[in-house]
Amino acid sequence: MSEKPFFVGYLPAPGPLRTFLLSACVLLIAGLAGAGFLMGAAQDDPGPGAFRFDYGRQTVVGVVEMTPYPVIHVVEGNDRIKPGDSFMMTAGGKSGVDGRAMPLNGQLAQVSGVVLERGDLYMMQVRGGRNGLQAAEGEAPEIAVEPQGRWQLTGEICDGKCLAGAMRPGRGLAHKACANLCLLGDVPPIFVSSQPVLGEEFLLVTGPGGTRLPREAYDFVAQYITAEGELTRRGDLLVWEIDTDTIELSE
Amino acid sequence: MSVKYTPVQWNPNKWIYDAVMLAAVAAFLWLFLYVSPEALDHERAVDPQIHNARAFGACAFMMLTVILCIGPAARLDKRFLPLLYNRRHFGVMTTFVAITHSGYILNWYFNFSSSDKYVGLLYANSSFGQIAGFPFELFGIFALICLMILAATSHDFWLKFLTPPVWKRLHYLIYAAYFSVAAHISLGILQEQQNHVFTVMFMAGAAAVIVLHLAAWWSERNDPVSKDGAWVKVGPASSFREGFAKIKRLANGDRVAIFLMEGQLSAIANACAHQNGPLGEGKIIDCLVTCPWHGFQYDVRSGRSPAPFTEMVPTYRLRLVGDMVEVHPDANPPGTYVDPVPLPGAATEPTPEGEPA
Numbered sequence: 001m002s003e004k005p006f007f008v009g010y011l012p013a014p015g016p017l018r019t020f021l022l023s024a025c026v027l028l029i030a031g032l033a034g035a036g037f038l039m040g041a042a043q044d045d046p047g048p049g050a051f052r053f054d055y056g057r058q059t060v061v062g063v064v065e066m067t068p069y070p071v072i073h074v075v076e077g078n079d080r081i082k083p084g085d086s087f088m089m090t091a092g093g094k095s096g097v098d099g100r101a102m103p104l105n106g107q108l109a110q111v112s113g114v115v116l117e118r119g120d121l122y123m124m125q126v127r128g129g130r131n132g133l134q135a136a137e138g139e140a141p142e143i144a145v146e147p148q149g150r151w152q153l154t155g156e157i158c159d160g161k162c163l164a165g166a167m168r169p170g171r172g173l174a175h176k177a178c179a180n181l182c183l184l185g186d187v188p189p190i191f192v193s194s195q196p197v198l199g200e201e202f203l204l205v206t207g208p209g210g211t212r213l214p215r216e217a218y219d220f221v222a223q224y225i226t227a228e229g230e231l232t233r234r235g236d237l238l239v240w241e242i243d244t245d246t247i248e249l250s251e
Numbered sequence: 252m253s254v255k256y257t258p259v260q261w262n263p264n265k266w267i268y269d270a271v272m273l274a275a276v277a278a279f280l281w282l283f284l285y286v287s288p289e290a291l292d293h294e295r296a297v298d299p300q301i302h303n304a305r306a307f308g309a310c311a312f313m314m315l316t317v318i319l320c321i322g323p324a325a326r327l328d329k330r331f332l333p334l335l336y337n338r339r340h341f342g343v344m345t346t347f348v349a350i351t352h353s354g355y356i357l358n359w360y361f362n363f364s365s366s367d368k369y370v371g372l373l374y375a376n377s378s379f380g381q382i383a384g385f386p387f388e389l390f391g392i393f394a395l396i397c398l399m400i401l402a403a404t405s406h407d408f409w410l411k412f413l414t415p416p417v418w419k420r421l422h423y424l425i426y427a428a429y430f431s432v433a434a435h436i437s438l439g440i441l442q443e444q445q446n447h448v449f450t451v452m453f454m455a456g457a458a459a460v461i462v463l464h465l466a467a468w469w470s471e472r473n474d475p476v477s478k479d480g481a482w483v484k485v486g487p488a489s490s491f492r493e494g495f496a497k498i499k500r501l502a503n504g505d506r507v508a509i510f511l512m513e514g515q516l517s518a519i520a521n522a523c524a525h526q527n528g529p530l531g532e533g534k535i536i537d538c539l540v541t542c543p544w545h546g547f548q549y550d551v552r553s554g555r556s557p558a559p560f561t562e563m564v565p566t567y568r569l570r571l572v573g574d575m576v577e578v579h580p581d582a583n584p585p586g587t588y589v590d591p592v593p594l595p596g597a598a599t600e601p602t603p604e605g606e607p608a
Binding site for chain 2: 037045178249
């Protein structure tokens with residue numbers, strides 16, 4: 001019988017074993033290094049959403065509407081945001097601005113903050129206190145409300161802020177708990193449609209009759225679903241009142 | 252071996268082991284964090300916090316995979332045994348990498364809300380009734396708790412305090428942790444991957460763990476088991492090799508290591524008092540049975556470690572019937588001296604005093 005090298009931890013490794021162990025060490029380091037690169041290089045594109053700090057602070061005047069999520073329909077814009085644009089508002093972190101927007105519902109207000117942008121999805125993270133949202137002088141114009149009928153749509157419910165660029169990636173199942181926390185904090189929910197709806201990919205999603213997104217829908221956040229609901233264009237924004245009884249998981 | 256507890260009993264092999272381990276982990280993280288983004292053509296980069304969380308999470312999975320492959324690889328090929336030697340350090344480092352992963356996740360996905368991030372972690376997703384969308388974070392929490400328990404009890408103090416059988420069973424939690432990590436990954440990141448490179452690597456890693464364990468089990472499945480009762484046949488006297496052992500599995504599942512030393516046979520329990528390492532796969536060095544895992548040593552006649560060490564293993568009685576060596580399945584209390592059985596025709600010499608390790 002041949003004498004096999006026997007390793008004892010506190011003694012020098014036997015000569016014949018050294019080559020094998022050296023090879024194992026090199027293989028381990030090279031293997032983990034290769035795995036690190038491959039796994040890192042295999043990450044999916046998180047999308048184009050981002051905080052647009054490069055735009056600088058944006059200040060506009062518009063009509064506040066609780067859909068029930070706070071939306072501003074711009075009346076006096078600036079170089080970047082034009083009158084007639086409508087976008088959702090949110091506060092810092094995973095918080096909405098419902099408390100500040102509700103007293104201004106239907107009134108003119110000045111809104112100031114930083115924009116989050118993802119394609120044609122706009123959202124503004126307003127500044128704290130009155131600097132971010134305050135009543136403005138003037139008569140609030142009527143906001144056009146155009147019912148678009150009942151629609152069956154396929155896509156994903158997300159929290160609007162992370163989707164718009166507060167996080168990259170800001171959608172998908174790995175992000176579901178974060179999205180739920182945002183929605184619980186009154187960040188407006190967005191439905192990302194698999195097909196353009198009246199030219200829009202992103203829709204504000206609410207419960208039936210202008211209520212908040214029902215809690216039953218939270219189980220389906222970040223999943224690919226099909227559901228029905230009434231669609232309404234409010235100013236420049238499409239609002240879909242999802243009927244939670246019709247939600248089905250899609251392939 | 253030591254007669255007192257110190258944080259780490261460093262020796263050159265441990266330094267080399269830890270250096271290789273650190274180099275491998277550093278290479279993984281450096282390439283994931285700083286090199287791989289250059290290969291991505293994303294319009295906007297993944298958030299640094301998410302990128303970091305993914306890097307440390309993926310690294311922890313790979314480290315766990317390697318750790319779990321070492322055991323069966325060493326059972327299939329003894330040359331891998333040195334990789335077992337300092338595996339506890341590998342495990343502790345894996346725990347720290349996993350904690351870093353959880354830190355990034357907690358401080359990003361669960362931060363910035365009005366609720367406490369730890370509370371948010373537990374209640375934000377309550378979709379327990381479905382597979383897709385199941386709160387996969389819970390599997391990660393469970394795995395992390397397992398890893399922390401294993402890391403906290405990895406020191407020899409706990410081994411001695413809990414006793415090796417209890418400690419060993421406790422450390423089987425590594426399998427629960429790995430299963431939980433696999434579920435964490437499967438129900439989390441794998442559900443939304445468009446690029447399937449990570450999926451393939453995850454499945455290859457998990458498959459390696461499963462296949463190696465099955466192969467090790469397969470290779471040992473024909474290990475003959477003795478019948479219950481007195482005196483069990485081990486093998487003909489001529490089948491023993493000087494300085495090495497034959498291992499016999501008893502009806503109660505215990506294994507006995509029967510060593511031939513200087514022409515005389517002695518039997519001790521196969522499980523080392525340190526970490527249940529397979530003493531029968533060791534050899535006799537300086538007249539002492541030396542465990543292949545960590546080098547703990549025992550006098551083969553008494554099962555006692557040489558002074559000043561205090562470890563002891565049970566001994567067994569042997570007899571020779573014709574040419575057949577037989578062992579009695581009733582173990583003597585640990586440290587009980589048993590007269591060795593001389594083999595006919597073999598030269599016997601007085602046993603020199605063994606040097607402490």
